[in-house]
Amino acid sequence: MRAAGVLLPVFSLPSPYGIGALGAAAHAFVEFLEAADQRYWQILPLGPTGYGDSPYQAFSSFAGNPYLIDLDALAAQGLLTREECDARDFGRDPGRVDYLRQYRSRQDLLRRAFARFPAQDGAFGAFAADQSWWLEDYALYTSLKSAQGDAAWDRWPEQYRLRDPAAMEAYAAVHEEDIRFHKFVQYLFYGQWRDLKRYANAHGIRIIGDIPIYAAPDSADVWADPRLFLLDERGRPTQVAGVPPDAFSADGQLWGNPLYNWEVHRQTGYGWWLRRLRLSAELYDMVRIDHFRGFESYYAIPAGDPTAAGGVWHRGPGMDFIGRVKAELPDFPILAENLGFLTPEVHRLLEDSGFPGMAVLQFAFGGGGDSEYLPHNHRRRMVVYTGTHDNTTSAHWPQAAPPEEAAFAREYLGLAPDGDFADGLVRAALASVCDLAVVPLQDYLGLGAQARINTPSTLGGNWTWRLTPGQATPELAARMARLVRIYGR
Numbered sequence: 001m002r003a004a005g006v007l008l009p010v011f012s013l014p015s016p017y018g019i020g021a022l023g024a025a026a027h028a029f030v031e032f033l034e035a036a037d038q039r040y041w042q043i044l045p046l047g048p049t050g051y052g053d054s055p056y057q058a059f060s061s062f063a064g065n066p067y068l069i070d071l072d073a074l075a076a077q078g079l080l081t082r083e084e085c086d087a088r089d090f091g092r093d094p095g096r097v098d099y100l101r102q103y104r105s106r107q108d109l110l111r112r113a114f115a116r117f118p119a120q121d122g123a124f125g126a127f128a129a130d131q132s133w134w135l136e137d138y139a140l141y142t143s144l145k146s147a148q149g150d151a152a153w154d155r156w157p158e159q160y161r162l163r164d165p166a167a168m169e170a171y172a173a174v175h176e177e178d179i180r181f182h183k184f185v186q187y188l189f190y191g192q193w194r195d196l197k198r199y200a201n202a203h204g205i206r207i208i209g210d211i212p213i214y215a216a217p218d219s220a221d222v223w224a225d226p227r228l229f230l231l232d233e234r235g236r237p238t239q240v241a242g243v244p245p246d247a248f249s250a251d252g253q254l255w256g257n258p259l260y261n262w263e264v265h266r267q268t269g270y271g272w273w274l275r276r277l278r279l280s281a282e283l284y285d286m287v288r289i290d291h292f293r294g295f296e297s298y299y300a301i302p303a304g305d306p307t308a309a310g311g312v313w314h315r316g317p318g319m320d321f322i323g324r325v326k327a328e329l330p331d332f333p334i335l336a337e338n339l340g341f342l343t344p345e346v347h348r349l350l351e352d353s354g355f356p357g358m359a360v361l362q363f364a365f366g367g368g369g370d371s372e373y374l375p376h377n378h379r380r381r382m383v384v385y386t387g388t389h390d391n392t393t394s395a396h397w398p399q400a401a402p403p404e405e406a407a408f409a410r411e412y413l414g415l416a417p418d419g420d421f422a423d424g425l426v427r428a429a430l431a432s433v434c435d436l437a438v439v440p441l442q443d444y445l446g447l448g449a450q451a452r453i454n455t456p457s458t459l460g461g462n463w464t465w466r467l468t469p470g471q472a473t474p475e476l477a478a479r480m481a482r483l484v485r486i487y488g489r
Contacts, residue, residue: 002436003040003151003436003489004039004436004484004489005038005208005437005439006033006036006038006041006042006438006439006441006444007042007385007388007439007441008042008315008440009023009055009389009463010043011065011069011189011409011466012466012467013025013029014094014469015070017090018091018097018098019102019466021071021142021192022068022069022193022195022196024351026070026196027199028472029074029197030196030200030205031203033205035474035481036205036480037480037481037484039206039376040207041207042288042438043207043208043209044389044453045058045210046193046283047060047064048064049067049287050216050218050219051256052462053463053464054454054462055212057212057216057257058212058216059141059218060134060141060219060274062131062134062221062276062279062324063134063138063220064193064377066107066110067099067102068189068192069110069188069189071109074113074188078116079112079117080109080112080113080116084112088109089104089424094413095337095465095468097463097466098464108291108431110181110185113186113368114184117224123191124187126181127186127190135183139179139183140168140171143178144156144183144353148488152217153223154235154236162235163223163224166349194283206285206418208285208286208438209287210287211280211287211289213292214258214260214294216257217236217237217256221272222258227261228261229260230259236303238302239301239472240254240256240259240300240301241257241258241259241298241302242299242308243299243308243340243341244308244309244341251457252309252311253308253457254301254305254307254308259298262316262321265317266317268323270324274328274329277328277329277332280332281305281332286332287334288334288335288336290338291337292349292350293335293340295321295378296315296343296345297314297343297346299313300312322349322353331406335356335357336353338350339363356383357382358371358388359383359432359434360388361429362386362394365406365408365409373435375428375429375431378433378434379433379436379444380433380434382435383434383436383437383438385437386422386425386428386439387440387443388440389454390454391452393422394421395421395447395448396445396449397425398421399449413425413427422446423446425443426443427483430484430487437489441467442465444480453465
């Protein structure tokens with residue numbers, strides 16, 4: 001069935017508290033999507049952001065981001081007052097997230113809410129027990145990290161770094177209330193997220209989540225079970241993830257994430273990954289797995305190298321892993337991010353998996369008429385995008401692209417030199433034979449480079465763009481709905 005959806009991170013929603021949240025604005029956006037005849041809302045990872053504020057470098061693969069907790073909902077519950085919330089400085093630019101101000105303001109407010117929360121709340125106890133398989137480690141890690149001045153775990157004292165059982169027990173006994181606080185924060189997040197998902201589903205909107213393929217080096221995941229990763233005796237990566245140099249980057253991309261010890265994962269039946277995906281199946285209606293090609297072969301860069309140029313490709317787990325996933329979650333829709341340089345082996349793994357891949361139109365115009373991303377080469381079991389969070393906006397793309405690609409794109413789309421390129425690309429995506437078309441909201445709005453979400457391999461200024469109040473108008477919803485009807489979605 002043909003359908004359309006919108007890509008918009010939760011943090012990009014409007015709110016009075018400096019960042020998008022899971023409350024009224026998120027529910028209003030669901031209603032906007034329903035009015036626009038959209039059927040999918042694609043988001044970015046929801047984990048607690050760490051290095052570079054990136055949702056792809058989270059302190060946990062299972063925990064939610066405390067910044068996204070709706071403060072108005074806590075005020076309505078009597079856990080905070082609106083005066084307390086309004087007294088905090090969350091930043092003065094409604095169009096940008098200020099993560100430093102979030103860091104400085106959120107913690108105190110959440111601790112105030114915790115102090116007012118009933119100590120014996122049954123729902124909280126049930127949540128903590130049900131999610132204990134990841135929550136215990138995460139809460140302990142987060143408490144320890146705070147006690148160590150927010151230092152990365154590989155810089156902690158040895159007894160904590162190596163999880164000495166006696167030291168862990170002693171710390172937990174002394175800091176029981178602080179550990180309970182971090183569990184409480186996750187209880188709030190999960191409760192608000194599940195309320196939002198139920199609301200979305202009730203309004204005919206399915207949520208597409210996002211899973212980073214790699215865990216962050218400073219994360220509860222790596223600290224709690226280091227045997228799953230390629231680490232030295234101090235817990236530091238021996239090799240790190242990235243991608244090699246290409247036409248877009250002479251140095252490649254150095255992500256810095258520790259690589260998996262796939263042999264240990266195989267010996268344990270891929271249990272960590274299966275738990276991760278089972279939780280995703282509870283939280284989302286569909287999930288995109290980032291950097292799918294890493295399951296066929298992964299690029300290993302020696303730790304400490306200044307660029308990605310010195311890496312080497314190694315064989316990944318392939319269908320041995322994918323087969324376990326399909327057996328465990330046969331009905332859970334998974335979307336494979338299959339962008340970048342793909343070998344015949346990667347294409348074969350994607351075909352054998354049965355997962356749909358992605359076709360990004362901004363990548364379509366550099367290879368002539370043979371590009372698999374051009375609409376006339378699309379297949380139904382693909383998801384077409386105008387661009388992703390890693391691309392500039394479609395309105396800005398003609399200025400950023402090589403002139404010959406921009407000229408070919410305009411000719412292909414049938415646009416005059418001064419024609420609306422964003423509108424042309426949106427229409428091409430919606431007209432595609434692909435079953436699902438997903439468009440960043442910025443492209444429907446015709447916004448320029450200032451609305452870009454992320455520029456890969458750069459630090460600073462990323463993951464900050466926000467929708468401002470009044471941009472998602474009924475008029476915009478009506479225009480989007482009309483396009484959906486025109487193209488049979």
